Amino acid sequence: MQNIPSVDLSDFLSEDPKRKKKFVDAIGKAYEEIGFVALKGHFLSDELTENLYKEVxxxxxxxxxxKKKYEIQGLAGQRGYTSFGKESAKGFKDAxxxxxxxxxQDTKFNKEIKDPYPENVEVKEVPGFNTVGKTTYQQLEKTAIYVLRALAVYLGLEETYFDHYVIGGNSILRPIHYPPIIGEPKGAVRAAEHGDINLITLLMGASASGLEVKNKAGEWIPVTALPEQLVVNVGDMLQRLTNNKLRSTIHRVVNPPREEWGNSRYSIPFFTHPKSEMSLNCLEICIDENNPKAYDDITAGEYLNERLRELGLLK
Incomplete structure (x- = not known):
């Protein structure tokens, strides 16, 4: 099985300039070529991961x-529960x-957050779900900040370029349940091929295989990460900002073999979104005569709303 490049965040966090440069070069090259890495040395402990999956x-x-008591109308799925069959990938009719x-973001306790985010929805029946979800959110946001600092260095930006936009940004932690498949699914799959909307996505190891990424040759490569690794990929916002220098790779979650249709699959991605006012205009340092500006100017908030409408979550 082919796999994605592996990097260790502790190299970037070290005070050794050579180790730091090694991480920056490795993740930058991987994101130019395939858009995915397996990351170890992050801030998510094994104990927290185990507790989260139990509560999820x-x-x-x-x-x-x-569950449907927690599906709040009018939020476009931004908080709480979204029931089975509500979301479809861009360009696909089947959900x-x-x-x-x-x-x-936990707006009740973080008074520095100025954006008008909806409050998190509290589940009464599973109180541990609320607590462990918020803690996981904080640790993954912290991890994302350091990954983006490395990418800022790689791009030739000031190291903390993304900090202002991501700290207190519109990031989402999404526990996903793919239920057992009952009957022939016809054209539907667990997650049709798509690119993520956001800057970067941090994915905790799923409970079963199924994730595949498309390489430059158009081949689908199964992605596996070790238990201590996160799969971290580039989203469309970062591809747009870097004028296609960093690649938002198309990926999907395929249906399992028929003999495994009776099994659930769980997956927990963290979608790193910036504040809505962040400009996604192509960076000048990523534009030249060989790479002319590929995208119109837009803010992160405008782009997110555009994509939510395409997904059927926003009318």
Whole structure:
């Protein structure tokens, strides 16, 4: 099985300039070529990961009528529960075979957040789900900040270029449940091929295989990460900002073999979104005569709303 490049964040966090440069060069090259890396040395502990999966499974095991109490109308799925069959990938009519939950910034306790984000939805039946979700959110946001600092260095920007936009930004932690497949799914898959909307995505190891990425030759490569690794990929916002220098690679979650249709799959990505006012205008340092400006000017908030409408989550 082919796999994606592996990098260690502790190299970047070290005080050794050679180790730091090694990380910057490795992740930059990987993001130019395939858009994915397997990251170890992050801030998510094994204990926290184990607790999160336990609480996530407890929530999705609730009866449907209880879960639907947390599907809040008018939020375009930004917080709380989104039931099965509501989201489809851009360009696809068939809905993905999944249900999911969204945690966002904790506006009750972080008074520095100025953007008008919705408050998180609290699950009464599984109180540990709320607590462990918020803690995981904080640790993944911290990890994302350092990955983006490395990319800022790689691009020739000031190291903390992304900090202002990402700290207190519109990031989302999304626990996903792909239920057992009942009956022939026809054209639907667990997650149709797509690029992520955001700057970068941090994905905790899924409970089962299925994730595949498309390489430059158009081949689908199964992605596996070791238990201590996060899969971290470039999103469309970062591709747009860097004028296609860094690649938002198309990926998908395929249906399992028929003999495994009766098994659930769980996956927990952290979508790193900036504040809505961040400009996604192509960076001047990424534009030259061989790479003319490829995108119109837009803000992160405008682009997010555009994509949510395409996904059917925003009318």
């Amino acid at each position: 499974k407890a929530f999705f095991n609730l009866p449907e009528e209880q 993905d075979l999944k249900e999911f939950w969204h945690f966002g």
